[in-house]
Amino acid sequence: MSIFNKYFYSVILSAFILHESNGQAAGSPFSTFGIGEYYGNALIHNQGMAGVGLSQPQTWYLNNQNPALLVYNSFTVFSAGIIGESRTVRAAENSERIRSGNLNYLAVAFPIRPRSYPAKMHRWTTSLGLMPYTNVDYSIQYTGEVIGSGTPTTVEEQGSGGLSQFYWSNGVRITKELAVGLKASYIFGSLVNDFTGILNETSQPVPYRISVNEKTYITDFGFSAGVSFSRDSLWRGDDYRLSFGAVYAFGGDLKARRTDKFLRSTMSGDLIDSVTLATFRGNLYIPQEFGFGIALAKRNNWSLGADIRYQDWTTFRSINREDQEGLTKSWGAAIGGEITPDPFAVNNYLNRIAYRAGLSYEISPFLANGQEVRDFGINFGFSLPTGRSSMDVAFKVGKRGNRSENILEENYFKVYFGLTLNEQWFIKRKFD
Secondary structure: OHHHHHHHHHHOOOOOOOOOOOOOOOOOOOHHHOOEOOOOOOOOOHHHHOOOOOOOOOOOOOOOHHHHHHOOOOOOEEEEEEEEEEEEEEEOEEEEEEEEEEEEEEEEEEEOOOOOOOOOOOHHHHHHHEEEEEEOEHHHHEEOOOOOOOOEEEEEEEEEEEEEEEEEEEEEEOOOEEEEEEEEEEEEEEEEEEEEEEOOOOOOOOOOOEEEEEEEEEEEEEEEEEEEEEEEOOHHOOOOOEEEEEEEEOEEEEEEEEEEEEEEEEEEOEEEEEEEEEEEEEEEEEEEEEEEEEEEEEOOOOEEEEEEEEEHHHHHHHOOOOHHHEOEEEEEEEEEEOOOOOOOOOHHHHHOEEEEEEEEEEEEEEEEEOOOEEEEEEEEEEEEEEEOOEEEEOOOOOEEOHHHHEEEEEEEEEEEEEEEEEEOOOOOOOOO
């Protein structure tokens, strides 16, 4: 990572190569910064609205954005999703297209204490889930020289891996309108960086490749909290609901262990031998994050919401000091909504479909060529009802970076597909 951050400008002007990953999200040179590219917590129905969901109560869908909103789920909910991506990365006169896919999430939520008033709101709901946290996947190639000799060499730098999170969320209703929530996440995974030098010109050709492998294992817990306030029966006909939501992710250290190895392999990539150079322990400090949302809804017919998030990555600290370079303050804003013409229509299936759309704008948490990297996205999606459950689909088209400012830019297209299953568990029998 240190090589890339120091020579970012020259690297992009020279040839770079991106590879297609297996079981990962699509590769991106931007994932070299920090701990990789952040996934976020939005589920597919939120993705259809540009990720909006910090304040919107949901009856039929699990809300993973704000744990306080879990109390609004009327059923036991199981949700699963996958993501497919296509990215076109351009730099100078070069471009590369990458396609790939990955599991997006597995999550379940169910009530611990039954509902009282209002009828569609539980006193206490819990949720368990597994989803990616960050992704590292890049491969770049550039020319340099052997220090002290002037011999030209080709340097290949590759990054892979990422972090995952297994979480436990709880939402508790305090009053009819106020709810609070807490989320605990076990974050785990490894970040791998390989640096390989290949001599271009030498009187004694070396029939093998020399590499330095840096692998960092990370395991620890992270916590976040949320609050929700929702006022029903507003204005004419008592059909409208105004909601507010806020989340706070606590900053904290994650335990890390780094191992550096010296590798020798054949020109075809087969490993010959390896030597462990050093192993040491330390911490990664993940900065705190703030989020706030507001939403207006009319019964089950439509809703419109807006979210804002902020995180200061200049406070990030890593066991690998090079990972701290090039980071900046990040913030994002999104607006989106959904409409279901008639959720109880019997003779017209199209009227029961939930249609969604949204816009997002983000300042990424890193600098490229010393400039901020902006990300603009357009989202849309829908849910096809199947009884109480649904098939959920969302799409995102966007652009990140600008060649005139950041040397490189990404144009991307993402497809999200998943299922939401609603069932009634823990029903107390009235008759034997």
